[in-house]
Amino acid sequence: LLLIGGPFAWAIYSDKRRKRQYLPPTIKIAGNGIKRGLTAIEAAVLLEQPVDRILTMMLFSVVQKGAARVLTRDPLKIEVLDTEGKELRAYEKQFLEAMSKPRKREKRKDLQDVLVSLVRSVNKKVKGFSYRQTRAYYQSIIKKAWQQVEQADTPEVQMKALEEALPWTLLDEDFDDRAEKIFRTRPVYLPHWWSAYDPGTQGAARPRQTGHPTGGAVSASPRGGAHPSGLPTLPGGEFAASVVSGIQNFSSQIIGNLTDFTSGITQKTNPIPKSSSSSHHGGGSSGGHSCACACACACAGCACACAGGGR
Structure with missing residues (x-):
């Protein structure tokens, strides 16, 4: 559970941090x-x-x-x-x-x-x-x-x-x-x-001032x-x-x-860059990897990290 939860917790943290990075990359x-x-x-x-x-x-x-x-x-x-x-x-x-x-x-x-x-x-x-x-x-x-x-x-x-x-x-x-x-x-x-x-x-x-033309109490x-x-x-x-x-x-x-x-x-x-689809690479043999990536992205929006937009 720790091995599974660690990456997901980090992905959630990274997504939250990414949402607060409002400076555009061009700056x-x-x-x-x-x-x-x-x-x-x-x-x-x-x-x-x-x-x-x-x-x-x-x-x-x-x-x-x-x-x-x-x-x-x-x-x-x-x-x-x-x-x-x-x-x-x-x-x-x-x-x-x-x-x-x-x-x-x-x-x-x-x-x-x-x-x-x-x-x-x-x-x-x-x-x-x-x-x-x-x-x-x-x-x-x-x-x-x-x-x-x-x-x-x-x-x-x-x-x-x-x-x-x-x-x-x-x-x-x-x-x-x-x-x-x-x-x-x-x-x-x-x-x-x-x-x-x-x-x-x-x-x-x-x-x-109270009762005095100059100075006085507060x-x-x-x-x-x-x-x-x-x-x-x-x-x-x-x-x-x-x-x-x-x-x-x-x-x-x-x-x-x-x-x-x-x-x-x-x-x-500073919008998240759109990631290019890689589904046409690797065919069915990479299905497990694609599924894991899709799952992580769905849970924590880590598509930005995959595309290099999280930094």
Whole structure:
């Protein structure tokens, strides 16, 4: 049973992994030089980040630009605000249109279309450049972003550094552990727009004056607090948890099954190559082999592996 189950289990795993590989093969064709100038969201596609993380980054971006705000996180409800003069990118506008759809099925379908367009756009932008060198370049930016946040020595500088570096630090697979480690002994000074992303920190992120024309006290909040400078704060662990739970929340409430959702994108951006039939080779003597291959393909879609499309 182990001998039989092993190959089948591997085939199922490979099929699931293949469905999440949305980058088209043409993006990896050898080229020269580094493609600079990609946004953090475009770099996330190049690094083939999970799509729930990419969509959460889009949510961060439109909230930061003042084009939307989160009304509630559970259930996830988003209000689209005035987008005039907000300098939204094409994928951000498409994201807001998709999130405005009342039905979940329509929302999911439109979000898949947003990502298909984004993948194709990134593929076009990096065409002719070195895929390997460009990936390494943006991975180095992620490291520098963390250094920028870690080296900030005053509340004002840290808040500015965090606001600028946050989109890039989100590309780190170990974001929660890294953030908690950096902010273990100090609070996180939140950007002014943070309460529009996490309503639970509304009191902390919007300090108000009480009875004094300058300075003054900060309103109490169920989470977080404020530094004497007046800047809103949140414990490092809670900040990391807020970001990570936001990604998980978006995935569970909007996307659903991540593999199935991503598969709908992969089918358009990196479809499985059609395998050529080999039934006319070998005659009846190879019937047992053909049957085994057909069985495996039926169970786990391994035709892509047979055709070399699984890598």
